[in-house]
Amino acid sequence: MKFFLVRPLSMLACLMLLPGIAVMAQETEPKVENKDEKATAYEQRFDNQVREDLFAGFSGDEESLKKGMQKCEDVLKENPKHAEAMVWRGAARVFLSGEAFQKGDVVNGMKLWNTGLADMDKAKKLEPDNIGVLIPRAAVLLPAGRNAPAIMGKPVIKRVREDFEQAYERQKNLLDELGEHPRGELRMGLADVYRLIGESKKSREQLEALVKEMPKSDYAAEAKEWLKAPPEKKLAHSCIGCHTE
Secondary structure (H helix, E strand, O other), X not given: OOOOOOOOOHHHHHHHOOOOOOHHHHHHOOOXXXXXXXXXXXHHOHHHHHHHHHHHHHOOOHHHHHHHHHHHHHHHHHOOOOHHHHHHHHHHHHHHHHXXXXXXXXXXXXXXXXXXXXXXXXXXXXXOOOHHHHHHHXXXXXXXXXXXXXXXXXXXXXXXXXXXXXXXXXXXXXXXXXXXXXXXXXXXXXXXXXXXXXXXXXXXXXXXXXXXXXXXXXXXXXXXXXXXXXXXXXXXXXXXXXOOO
């Protein structure tokens, strides 16, 4: 069985690096005026506590991956219904399932795949409107679903579509405030999943919006290439740009 989870998870990195602009940050950080208090609130956001370790783990650092997963486990031990800790643990498990499948360990691969999906699904049931749950789930499952066998991939891509659409609906009135990078990644994520499931009209709408809204950006350049590509051509978006917090 061939199953590959793209490494590193670049779209996840892109979409989670939204420190003070996106809805996720607006809703999870208390509104405070003092700069020190703002910094503390930012540090207390759960994704900031595990993201660096897990990203390093997704790039091959096994110790960092273990460290990040342990942070999730510790939080869940104290609060078994902590949705963000649950979705990040699920992300790590899905990643590890890909590692297991690549090594030919189908038994452990399936176990990790199923427990990872279960974590992510439960996290969404607990907090269905939390951007900090929707985006990690969608961004991890898009490459996983794309590369999984069809019987596994189709239901996963359905989840991805739902999560990206929900995240977009939550933020569509704030797109002008998001800035070029997060807005470009969100629209390209939608265009990507729509193209993948054969909804070419909706994919074109996202691509055309990028060309219109950010005509001089790298996103517009990529969107133009996608718009010219024949429907049968396999395309997949990768993060554009670098990140600093």
